[in-house]
Amino acid sequence: MKFEPVKKVSSYELIVEQIEAGVREGRLHPGDRLPGERVLMQTFSVSRATVREAMRVLHATGVVHTRAGDPRGPEVLPFRPEALERPLVRMTDQEGTTRVELIQFRLLLESQSALLAAATDNEDAKAKISACAGDLATLADRATTAESQTELREEFGVLLSEFHSAIRAASGNQLLQATGQAVDGALTTIARRRLGDEADGPALAARLRQSALDAATLNNHIQAQDPIGARQSAADNIFRFYKDRLTDEEQQVLAPLVG
Amino acid sequence: MKFEPVKKVSSYELIVEQIEAGVREGRLHPGDRLPGERVLMQTFSVSRATVREAMRVLHATGVVHTRAGDPRGPEVLPFRPEALERPLVRMTDQEGTTRVELIQFRLLLESQSALLAAATDNEDAKAKISACAGDLATLADRATTAESQTELREEFGVLLSEFHSAIRAASGNQLLQATGQAVDGALTTIARRRLGDEADGPALAARLRQSALDAATLNNHIQAQDPIGARQSAADNIFRFYKDRLTDEEQQVLAPLVG
DNA sequence: CTACATTACTGGTCTGACCAGTAAAGGGGT
DNA sequence: ACCCCTTTACTGGTCAGACCAGTAATGTAG
Known part of the structure; x- marks a missing residue:
């Protein structure tokens, strides 16, 4: 009998995956705005620190752009070389x-x-x-x-x-x-x-x-x-x-x- | 007179840059271990949350590998395709x-x-x-x-x-x-x-x-x-x-x- | 209708705490 | 001496709550 290896991914990775999937499958387009961190922590049922770490990764890989103070929230970016x-x-x-x-x-x-x-x-x-x-x-x-x-x-x-x-x-x-x-x-x-x-x-x-x-x-x-x-x-x-x-x-x- | 644009980078980015520079300039080799987060927050004079965000970015871009519980600290990784x-x-x-x-x-x-x-x-x-x-x-x-x-x-x-x-x-x-x-x-x-x-x-x-x-x-x-x-x-x-x-x-x- | 002050948020950072996980030190038994 | 197992003292992952600087939109005075 074969078993699947148990993948043990951290919470923030799951958030990253979900948002990346959203972009990939066309539910999120470049220019769209993500909800603020305080909203995301509720929708994902995690603390803000966890949401932040996910956002840091998405920011570093060029998926989104965050700017302090912008009430419209993080922006989904188009791909850049x-x-x-x-x-x-x-x-x-x-x-x-x-x-x-x-x-x-x-x-x-x-x-x-x-x-x-x-x-x-x-x-x-x-x-x-x-x-x-x-x-x-x-x-x-x-x-x-x-x-x-x-x-x-x-x-x-x-x-x-x-x-x-x-x-x-x-x-x-x-x-x-x-x-x-x-x-x-x-x-x-x-x-x-x-x-x-x-x-x-x-x-x-x-x-x-x-x-x-x-x-x-x-x-x-x-x-x-x-x-x-x-x-x-x-x-x-x-x-x-x-x-x-x-x-x-x-x-x-x-x-x-x-x- | 020409002025330089004031670059306003966040704290965690400065940490990422310093560590990346360390790898680039050969002060850090693959296999080396970084100090723990609690040590890093002292050496960089920031909170642990900030150190963590830097580590998340380095982890996501494949520079280091972190594993909870390992007293040896985060490991510097070789490049992977x-x-x-x-x-x-x-x-x-x-x-x-x-x-x-x-x-x-x-x-x-x-x-x-x-x-x-x-x-x-x-x-x-x-x-x-x-x-x-x-x-x-x-x-x-x-x-x-x-x-x-x-x-x-x-x-x-x-x-x-x-x-x-x-x-x-x-x-x-x-x-x-x-x-x-x-x-x-x-x-x-x-x-x-x-x-x-x-x-x-x-x-x-x-x-x-x-x-x-x-x-x-x-x-x-x-x-x-x-x-x-x-x-x-x-x-x-x-x-x-x-x-x-x-x-x-x-x-x-x-x-x-x-x- | 424009120019400006206000406002109600945003993300960035800090503090302090708890948990599950793990490498290495310590202790038995042989 | 050696091997095995427990303990230990850390590690990173997550949480809660707080303060600050910055900004888009709103309202307001001219």
Whole structure:
């Protein structure tokens, strides 16, 4: 005879489950308001401390947003890619997942995004990509003039991120969009933490020019509806971007995807 | 003159940050024990309720594991892929992401996994793939005999899932592994929820044989170190698997990835 | 009809208490 | 010496009741 293992979950977990189920099954929509903590403690027959712990978990995982003083109660949030970014960063913090795996994953996602973007017929999305590529070219021209290194680097990062974001959006796949953004964000966070391998002065300008050129090439493939070329170009770009900061061994990990 | 926005974070968030930073910077290793809540409330100069809320968040995000009664205190955990699966499933639950997007994303991940698996030199992982393909073939042979439809379908699903899981594992990328597993799980959950389009009797047997054959072909490409072939084969397999249950329009979404 | 003070809540934090659970220290018996 | 079992002194989980700072909505004066 078989018995079911007795699951012994704490009260607050049961509350979390119920509310998550409500969101999942469409009984709670983003924008909806939950009852206040004092009401919830009655409906669940628990103390406020228990309700609070449940709310803390839901808040930390991005399910709801709480704000003190708002009589309308906690707000149910739509999904945001940031919710994915957190565990990704943590994954690389801990031993077990290396930075190169993150880069490999990004290479994979961005190249497939480019392929799909080149195959789409969404003209608005493709126009956005062109615009971003143009912005990068403009910045590259300005880079030669004496400008604050830090600001330049900052703006460079933002524009490049937007360019890739536009491509992911054009792919038409929200999962691809969200995971791509999360991985991109995670890599940015990691890079910001150890700011030793940052390019300086002339090297930064060269790097910027190269990226602008790469972006233009990739953009051409996309506008020309050339999926295979776009995929290859995207893979090349990402590889070149990280190449200098990787050991030979690490570069080998990326090689199969670049072809 | 520029001012910094005043960040007003709650006490418990500061505690979470400090402990997360400790893990990140290597001052806390997996397996280490945190002080008890009553000690922490003194070191952080807050009440136990506040400490508890911080611990709840750390527990929910998989950073620590708490167990009542253990005098050694909360344990710092290593990262587990399940931490990624949760937000992914939540994303697909929320409105906005369609099933075909999920399938497209899966197609994308599995094909790239196959490519990387074919490029690896990890013989153990490749042996596991072969074993799984063999299991599928065995089951396909048994399928002709009269057997419980439900059990057959169940075992079929499990074996197929294991086969793909083995490929993802062989890719050597934990991110690919975790996200692939999450997407696979999400699709299984969705399929289970609306169990109307399930194949019956002879159709099921035919489906099973086809899958076993497809798996064998893919396995051959991987064992032969043929990355491009493996990628193409994996894409074909996934496409064929879902083809019957998709409209023509939905099939068009997948087309660019199959080539 | 607008601008402002009021109000009646909200979530954030604290205190202090009790319970069930458990790892390790302590005590028998061999 | 060694093993087994009880005890013990903690642990986290939960509860109750209280105070504070903050805010949306309400009412009110101009």
